[in-house]
Amino acid sequence: MMSPPDDKPIPMSPSSETAAASPSPASAMEAFKDDLLKPYPKKVARKREKQIVVNQNKPNISLPQIQANVRTIPGIITQRGCTYAGCKGVVLGPTRDIVNITHGPIGCGYYSWLTRRNQTKPPTDSDENFIPYCFSTDMQDEQIIFGGEKKLKAAIQEAFDLFHPKAIAVFSTCPVGLIGDDVHAVTREMKEKLGINVFGFSCEGYKGVSQSAGHHIANNQLFKHVIGRNNTPHPGKYKINLLGEYNIGGDSFVIEELLERCGISLVATFSGNSTIDAFENAHVADLNTVMCHRSINYVAEMIEKKYGIPWIKVNFIGAKSTAKSLRKIAEYFGKQELTDRVENVLSEEMPAVFEVQNEIRKRCQGKTAMLFVGGSRAHHYQDLFEEIGMKTVAAGYEFAHRDDYEGRRVLPDITVDADSRNIEELHVDPDSDLYNPRKTPAQLEILKKQGVEVAGYEGMMAQMDDQSLVLDDISHHETERLIAHFKPAVFCAGIKEKYAVQKMGVPCKQLHSYDYGGPYAGFKGAVNFYREIDRMVNARVWGLIPPPWEQSAAATGSPGTLADEEDPDLPQSHARRRTPVAGSDE
């Protein structure tokens, strides 16, 4: 079962070992791809070859296959984080009333302390909010040698004594699995002792390929230990859950407000602006809507199996998609009253959005974007760019799987490897008391005919142009080449990439933390985003880069011309911008 890592040492001598370019590339993009792979040693090139595809998006041709969710090669700088980061940081991080304790040495907890910028809104000032706290067992030598269970118990007790929370969650970091601590036994014991919900996660960083494994571990545990504990009926009408929305920059607040105006009741959000009470009650909703397919689609599946709640894919990023998502929800419930309210809200919102779109399109139309981020954002944000006339030339995810690229139809064909076997697959049966199918198969069929596909997701590539480039787990080298070659007007990634991209003369928009801005969801968020991209791609600062002494030395034409664009010693991205600042529009 345990095989040694597949990435054997690569030979040192660059000659003869490099990947041969395929004889005659079918297109300019294929040729670029060959070029991209050339500097890699054979082994690395062979692996990357499958993770980089030139999209084929033509009628009657199926999308090309991409390799995703496989280990990053040692020594290649990746965007990815670890399993623990996905579990503690992403999924459980945004819930305000669970005290999260990191079991491990100090760093893992420290680095995940308030870094994800998810916001939360306790109803009153005296309501619990533990998000600003970062608890860690701060493991020392003694625990590494003799085990850390005792310290963990004491830490749980301390957290309890300090806050008396409703729930405490424990997250294992890498050393925990190795020293053999049984966090589940400890949490069981403390749950008994304290009389509150205490549960643990075996989310050691090395367990998976990326954060994605951590999402899965987190969600499995929420499904096992939390969802379904409280059967109190929800008073609202048109009850839905929102899955895979993490309230970065206040996105959830915008969505909550929109839903409320439409008369849709939100039972629980997993996990933006969430509480454990809402999670426990989530199974009383009648529809699950899934934002980030990657991080949570399996929970939607499990809830459907156990409680009979169908799920649909939604997207509240982009005005068009927001409208479409609201309409989908209305169609699912099939009540005229709801449809009318939704249409009403749309007619109130859309004109202002169009106005901004039109204004900004004047300055952004035809510019290009690249998105390399997350497990759904690289797809969702393409809508926003489209709406201001910008084209996505290349995109890829950091931790997604094949189905997020190619759509759910490929699910049966996805290879199960050692890493995915590491993640527990829960066996779920219909709940003997609570299973209640909200729609009959016949009703679902009708919905499908109306265009409301239940449990469907087409993936990112279906939306991207033919001959656009798709790269999974992009490396530094590839980023650099892509930017030099395509000179995009904006590159979307995270903070780790931001400053490297900007050194290349291209603005980088952070789509993990939103550059501390946002919200970008819904109509209000869309307008925010358009304006921000407008500011970024039309910023004048780049024009200041060449100092005057260099300008005059290199001057081959009058100031303001693009004469030095051909300067072979300058990367194109800078050369292109070598225009004086004042008075120049571009």
Next chain:
Amino acid sequence: MTTPLSLPVESHAAASSRNACKLCTPLGACFVFRGVEGAVPLLHGSQGCSTYIRRYMISHFREPVDIASSNFAEASAIFGGQQNLRAGLLNVIRQYAPRLVGIATTCLAETIGDDVRSYLRDFRRDFPDAPPVVHVATPSYSGTHVCGFHEAVRGIVDQLAPAADTPGAPHDAVNLLPGMVSPADLRYLKEIFADFRLPLILLPDYSDTLDGQTWTEYHRIPDGGTPVADVTRMAGSRATIQFHSVRAEPATAGRLLQDRHAVPCHTLGLPIGIRQTDAFFKILESLTGRPTPPPHAAERGRLIDAYVDAHKHLLGLKAVVYGEADLVVGLASFLAEVGVVPILCATGEKTSHLARQIAAVAPQRPAEARVVEGVDFLDIETHARALKPDLIIGASKGYALARKLDIPLLRVGFPVHDRIGGARILHMGYRGAQQLFDSLVNEILEKKQQESPVGYTYL
């Protein structure tokens, strides 16, 4: 937004850290590796640690920070990481053509007891032409980022300087081991040495690599850093100056150079504030036989003049100071000389020397003043509530406290991720003291102005 807390006094948690006042060990090592010319850090362990540490350094410096990982999978955690380390090294060498690879271990590799030293011996045997590789053991369960920093400095000197007892070819340069200070501090230290016309080997030197310019062409590894050749010459330097107050002396690089290569070592606290800086300049004067260069003497003069003019705003105020123990000692010394009482000096490190050092630099503190080690921010809050401070000095993590107590926070040290220019905060020397002093007084004036019903514009 935050849960109101009424913590019992002396609530120090025995088993957990709640909002830590320390970071993890490999981060400190990465700082140092980034300060060696052409070096690439590689963390041996799982990829998450590299990603987190990159993320953290980048949010402070706002610069690219590449840190590779040997990327353990479950199999490597069980069978050892030799294959991963090899592959990682080869890929880093191939992509970056580095002049040095700096390997630090994460807790995972340390927990399984991976024998990195023997892996590296095998690696060298198979790839004799590979660039030099330095390895430091950095388990975070026995130390903090500060330990990682000093371990890495020592490791580099230990592994790159000539073998024991070989005196290096003597030359005129002086080694300077400044500790974990800002790029602005490093640039200023270089300027001081240049003005004394004293050749300098500064280790590490991330003044350019972590606070760089825009580029006209992409650099895999940013320019700058201490050349490896200079490190190998440290054994022949005239002297070493190292800044720290609380390290275990035998474990420092300065002591190693002294014991092994007979390079005399001068150890002094971080030159923050006038007195500590005076001590530093005195050493420079004695090493060069030259008086302090006039521009620096003038800076000192202006600083005193400013102290005289504005100390009325500070006199008697009480400050909470937290962070790396060495920094806390330096800041306490500065505060004491401008009339601010360092009422609480706190660090997440455990050194057992802090109280003594604070007593030495700030002897006149009221009886209730406290010095605490091994604490987290909830401990700091508990003490602070009891001590009623007027201001806080430390890195960004103290913001929550400043907000709760509604008093100003002067941001210094690392990490500063809620302000621009963390890399350009100057702490050291006369010039650093001037900037700290001006900023501090202005924070106080700002608060006075805001709280005044009149809104005076002459203050």
